Amino acid sequence: MxxxxxxxxxxxxxxxxxxxxxxxxxxxxxxxxxxxxxxxxxxxxxxxxxxxxxxxxxxxxxxxxxxxxxxxAALEAGDVTALYELRTALEVEAAHLALSRHEGRLPPAVHEAAASLAARCRVGDPRWVRVSEAHTDLHAAIVRASGARRIIEAHGALAQETRLFLLRIRPHLGYARLASEHEELVADLERVGPRALRAHLRASAAVLVDQLA
Structure with missing residues (x-):
């Protein structure tokens, strides 16, 4: 070397x-x-x-x-709002492309990532840093399913900041809730489309904005 x-x-x-x-x-x-x-x-x-x-x-x-x-770094309300707006722009468009390119379904990699997140949440005494890693992997899998290289690159640059955001809302989630909400998210994406992801991101951001306001 x-x-x-x-x-x-x-x-x-x-x-x-x-x-x-x-x-x-x-x-x-x-x-x-x-x-x-x-x-x-x-x-x-x-x-x-x-x-x-x-x-x-x-x-x-x-x-x-x-x-x-x-x-x-300490996230302020303005930081959370800006991150939400950027994630929404990237992830919702990516979800739209992913569903349109896979005939209204999400590819197996997305379902596998959701199952991995649920498994990490439901083991005895889960380690938070591993759970947040699995959460990031799921959202990244949705974006990768779009096949849009520039969106994938831009979204990847937000990965660690998104995990910092998730750490801040951890007290409001709990492992069981985190797992179930993301299993429902994947199902709802296939059932009602990208607006399910928009609502999911908005709800998550609102929890922390209200806390910081």
């Missing part, structure tokens, strides 16, 4: 570890991320931590401010 590739891999490892802690709620919104402490925790150089934090900032999980350092 070249030195450049080795350095990139270490950055990826540190970024992955911090990402998991953020998305599991171990590092709460607004928590300061001190380079020196993180470098000691992960036994890496400070510049490696700095690069990892830049990766997470690009994913909107971390905010890096000049002369003030880094902190875990």
């Amino acid at each position: 070249s030195p450049a590739r080795a350095a990139t891999s270490v950055v990826d490892v540190v970024a992955a570890a911090l990402r998991e802690r953020i998305l599991d709620g171990d590092l709460p919104p607004g928590e300061r991320l001190v380079e020196g402490a993180l470098a000691a925790d992960h036994d890496v150089a400070r510049h490696t931590v700095r690069a990892a934090l830049r990766v997470l900032a690009a994913e909107r999980l971390v905010v890096v401010e000049p002369h003030r350092g880094a902190r875990v």
